[in-house]
Amino acid sequence: VDPDTLERFIKLGHVVDLLGTFVAAGTGAAAAIRKELDLVGIVVLAFLAGTAGGIIRDLLIGAVPPAAMSSLNYLFLALTAAAITMPGYRQLGQPKHTVLIVDAAGLGFFAVAGTEKALVHGIHPVLAPALGVLTAIGGGIVRDILVNEIPVVFRDRSLYATAALAGAVVVAVGAWLQLRPVYGAILGGTLAFALRLGAIWLGWRLEFPNYQK
Amino acid sequence: VDPDTLERFIKLGHVVDLLGTFVAAGTGAAAAIRKELDLVGIVVLAFLAGTAGGIIRDLLIGAVPPAAMSSLNYLFLALTAAAITMPGYRQLGQPKHTVLIVDAAGLGFFAVAGTEKALVHGIHPVLAPALGVLTAIGGGIVRDILVNEIPVVFRDRSLYATAALAGAVVVAVGAWLQLRPVYGAILGGTLAFALRLGAIWLGWRLEFPNYQK
Amino acid sequence: VDPDTLERFIKLGHVVDLLGTFVAAGTGAAAAIRKELDLVGIVVLAFLAGTAGGIIRDLLIGAVPPAAMSSLNYLFLALTAAAITMPGYRQLGQPKHTVLIVDAAGLGFFAVAGTEKALVHGIHPVLAPALGVLTAIGGGIVRDILVNEIPVVFRDRSLYATAALAGAVVVAVGAWLQLRPVYGAILGGTLAFALRLGAIWLGWRLEFPNYQK
Numbered sequence: 001v002d003p004d005t006l007e008r009f010i011k012l013g014h015v016v017d018l019l020g021t022f023v024a025a026g027t028g029a030a031a032a033i034r035k036e037l038d039l040v041g042i043v044v045l046a047f048l049a050g051t052a053g054g055i056i057r058d059l060l061i062g063a064v065p066p067a068a069m070s071s072l073n074y075l076f077l078a079l080t081a082a083a084i085t086m087p088g089y090r091q092l093g094q095p096k097h098t099v100l101i102v103d104a105a106g107l108g109f110f111a112v113a114g115t116e117k118a119l120v121h122g123i124h125p126v127l128a129p130a131l132g133v134l135t136a137i138g139g140g141i142v143r144d145i146l147v148n149e150i151p152v153v154f155r156d157r158s159l160y161a162t163a164a165l166a167g168a169v170v171v172a173v174g175a176w177l178q179l180r181p182v183y184g185a186i187l188g189g190t191l192a193f194a195l196r197l198g199a200i201w202l203g204w205r206l207e208f209p210n211y212q213k
Numbered sequence: 214v215d216p217d218t219l220e221r222f223i224k225l226g227h228v229v230d231l232l233g234t235f236v237a238a239g240t241g242a243a244a245a246i247r248k249e250l251d252l253v254g255i256v257v258l259a260f261l262a263g264t265a266g267g268i269i270r271d272l273l274i275g276a277v278p279p280a281a282m283s284s285l286n287y288l289f290l291a292l293t294a295a296a297i298t299m300p301g302y303r304q305l306g307q308p309k310h311t312v313l314i315v316d317a318a319g320l321g322f323f324a325v326a327g328t329e330k331a332l333v334h335g336i337h338p339v340l341a342p343a344l345g346v347l348t349a350i351g352g353g354i355v356r357d358i359l360v361n362e363i364p365v366v367f368r369d370r371s372l373y374a375t376a377a378l379a380g381a382v383v384v385a386v387g388a389w390l391q392l393r394p395v396y397g398a399i400l401g402g403t404l405a406f407a408l409r410l411g412a413i414w415l416g417w418r419l420e421f422p423n424y425q426k
Numbered sequence: 427v428d429p430d431t432l433e434r435f436i437k438l439g440h441v442v443d444l445l446g447t448f449v450a451a452g453t454g455a456a457a458a459i460r461k462e463l464d465l466v467g468i469v470v471l472a473f474l475a476g477t478a479g480g481i482i483r484d485l486l487i488g489a490v491p492p493a494a495m496s497s498l499n500y501l502f503l504a505l506t507a508a509a510i511t512m513p514g515y516r517q518l519g520q521p522k523h524t525v526l527i528v529d530a531a532g533l534g535f536f537a538v539a540g541t542e543k544a545l546v547h548g549i550h551p552v553l554a555p556a557l558g559v560l561t562a563i564g565g566g567i568v569r570d571i572l573v574n575e576i577p578v579v580f581r582d583r584s585l586y587a588t589a590a591l592a593g594a595v596v597v598a599v600g601a602w603l604q605l606r607p608v609y610g611a612i613l614g615g616t617l618a619f620a621l622r623l624g625a626i627w628l629g630w631r632l633e634f635p636n637y638q639k
Contacts, residue, residue: 032367033424040374040419041367047343055273060481062490064275069340089424127495130473141572146354148363150574154458154467161466206466211459211515245580246637253587253632254580260556268486277488282553302637359567361576 009186013109016189020106021074023099025050025081028143033089035147042086045143047078053138057114057131061121100200104163108192110136111164112185115171125172132168136192137161159199162206167192222399226322229402233319234287236312238263238294241356246302248360255299258356260291266351270327270344274334313413317376321405323349324377325398328384338385345381349405350374372412375419380405435612439535442615446532447500449525451476451507454569459515461573468512471569473504479564483540483557487547526626530589534618536562537590538611541597551598558594562618563587585625588632593618 028049032042051068058066068074114135118128137153137160144151153161167188174184198204241262245255264281271279281287327348331341350366350373357364366374380401387397411417454475458468477494484492494500511518540561544554563579563586570577579587593614600610624630 035363036423037363037367038370038419039421041364044367044374059272059485060491060495065273065334065336069273069336069344072337072339075340075343086422086424121491123491123495124498126498127501130501131495145358145571146364146367148361148574150461150463151467151572154463154470154572157464161470206464208465209512210462211512248576249636250576250580251583251632252634254577257580257587272485278486278547278549282486282549282557285550285552288553288556299635299637358571359577359580361574 006182009182013113013185013189016105016109017113018073018077019102020109021050022077022081023102023106024139025078026085026099027103027140028078029082029085030089031143031147033086037147042082043079045146046082046085047075048146049139049143050074050078050081051139052142053110053135053140054114056138056142057118057135060131060134061118061123063117063121097200101197104193104196104200107136107160107164107196108167108189111167111192112171112189115168115188116181116185119172119175125176128175129165129168129172132171133161133164136164157205157207159195159204159206163192163195163199166195219395222395226326226398226402229318229322230326231286231290232315233322234263235290235294236315236319237352238291239298239312240316240353241291242295242298243302244356244360246299250360255295256292258359259295259298260288261359262352262356263287263291263294264352265355266323266348266353267327269351269355270331270348273344273347274331274336276330276334310413314410317406317409317413320349320373320377320409321380321402324380324405325384325402328381328401329394329398332385332388338389341388342378342381342385345384346374346377349377370418370420372408372417372419376405376408376412379408432608435608439539439611439615442531442535443539444499444503445528446535447476448503448507449528449532450565451504452511452525453529453566454504455508455511456515456518457569457573459512463573468508469505471572472508472511473501474572475565475569476500476504476507477565478568479536479561479566480540482564482568483544483561486557486560487544487549489543489547523626527623530619530622530626533562533586533590533622534593534615537593537618538597538615541594541614542607542611545598545601551602554601555591555594555598558597559587559590562590562594583631583633585621585630585632589618589621589625592621 025046028045028047029042031049032045035041037045051066051074055066055068058064111132113132115128115132118131119125123131140153141151170188170191171181171184174187175181195204238259241258241260242255244262245258248254250258264279264287268279268281271277324345326345328341328345331344332338336344353366354364383401383404384394384397387400388394408417451472454471454473455468457475458471461467463471477492477500481492481494484490537558539558541554541558544557545551549557566579567577596614596617597607597610600613601607621630
């Protein structure tokens with residue numbers, strides 16, 4: 001791969017990071033509005049839905065202050081997402097395909113970026129993917145707990161955390177094979193994105209017996 | 214302002230810190246009793262309602278161990294608040310005005326002290342007020358999640374987090390103008406206190422459209 | 427006590443650590459199955475029920491990355507516990523006495539090991555036992571919050587956190603008396619274990635007036 005193409009992929013990564021945070025923040029604002037929270041609740045949930053996964057990851061690997069507290073981008077994205085979601089709430093209805101695709105791209109990006117950051121901070125390659133998955137799903141978990149619901153990522157059998165895990169594992173294997181990080185990130189991110197698109201359009205699910213019954 | 218007056222304000226700050234923690238711990242003990250928790254639940258909720266905001270702030274800015282783990286004062290205050298709240302629970306009824314005023318003073322103190330501490334630890338002046346607000350409302354959020362309720366600070370439209378934010382922003386602007394920190398703290402703390410008193414006595418609220426309906 | 431006996435106690439500690447984590451992870455998997463969570467929920471709850479107490483303790487004392495992220499043992503134990511709990515769920519029914527005894531041993535171990543680690547990291551001897559108790563009960567608290575329930579350790583009046591606290595205090599007093607840590611650990615761990623067995627077999631409870639009524 002020539003350097004220009006790589007450069008373009010890295011820029012793409014930044015765009016996906018911001019878009020993914022923006023969409024996740026929108027889900028936080030929407031959850032808050034659905035529960036009839038006030039403006040404080042809407043803004044806090046937007047911010048945390050967009051950033052809590054990365055914040056918890058950074059606390060766990062000792063990267064303080066967390067990235068979301070070192071740059072104004074995330075606060076700005078959360079406020080913008082809240083400002084757009086509020087008046088648009090009734091029009092929004094079910095998430096549109098555009099939103100789901102951006103969310104899927106964000107899922108892939110957060111999974112690989114979180115895994116890379118964990119590896120850079122010396123986390124064992126077998127455990128680093130767990131931190132990549134945490135980065136991808138942590139915001140949604142915190143959002144759901146704050147509105148007093150069991151996190152949807154633990155209930156919905158759709159490929160979501162599993163898609164993130166597949167992408168994260170590719171990054172860890174790539175690091176173990178001493179590939180350049182950017183290759184692992186592109187491969188892993190694309191895999192997670194593709195699995196998630198399969199879940200959205202083809203209904204791919206992680207089925208397993210119901211042990212409850 | 215002469216040094217003696219400043220000195221008195223700083224001492225006042227220490228008193229408000231302890232009184233605010235004490236009242237917040239009492240709300241934790243009361244929530245635990247209302248949910249019929251046992252003695253363990255009452256003590257843990259009293260401690261966390263009084264300290265969790267500052268603890269999370271300290272984790273985020275890398276000030277470990279957190280202040281609440283470095284001094285015995287907070288544990289002592291939590292135990293005392295629990296010991297007073299338990300036998301007094303039925304008599305207490307709705308919070309009395311004295312309690313609300315002390316809580317309002319605590320809100321102002323936590324907001325400005327949290328913002329100052331974030332600034333000292335190098336947090337961006339635009340983000341530092343968010344950590345001040347977290348210091349002021351974090352204990353209540355953790356308390357409500359532990360008794361399985363949506364945090365009241367996200368539902369009640371009364372000025373609370375908003376009052377804290379106003380005070381925190383004054384501190385950050387003061388720092389940006391290179392005022393002496395104690396002036397920003399006095400101004401910001403007084404503003405937050407006054408806004409909260411307005412919410413208690415005059416019913417000031419943060420109204421905005423209900424996007425749910 | 428001769429060195430060989432001490433050596434055996436230390437090895438026993440490692441075994442109890444792993445067994446305790448394993449049983450706690452099983453309670454996480456069981457809670458997830460009871461709530462009909464999917465495979466992601468089962469694995470995450472198993473891991474966090476086994477490790478969250480120690481993880482939060484390590485964040486609070488600044489020992490990052492936490493022990494559970496530095497060794498593969500805990501992930502392996504969580505996956506194994508989930509794999510055993512899933513097909514066995516219907517057969518398991520009420521926890522058997524074996525499980526309760528292993529859990530009681532784990533409680534004692536986590537309480538004393540958490541207190542020791544806090545002391546080593548310079549936490550005040552009066553506060554270190556709180557971190558020992560957190561180590562012992564934190565996993566169950568996070569498990570219960572994630573399935574949207576008030577933590578059972580705050581509701582059930584059975585000696586559990588209290589047993590852990592008794593053992594943790596012995597360790598702190600031992601350190602204050604400058605005993606060798608291993609003696610305090612053996613004494614404290616045995617006391618917590620015995621109190622918990624008393625709760626299981628003899629129904630020892632921490633009764634106190636119901637202030638709600």
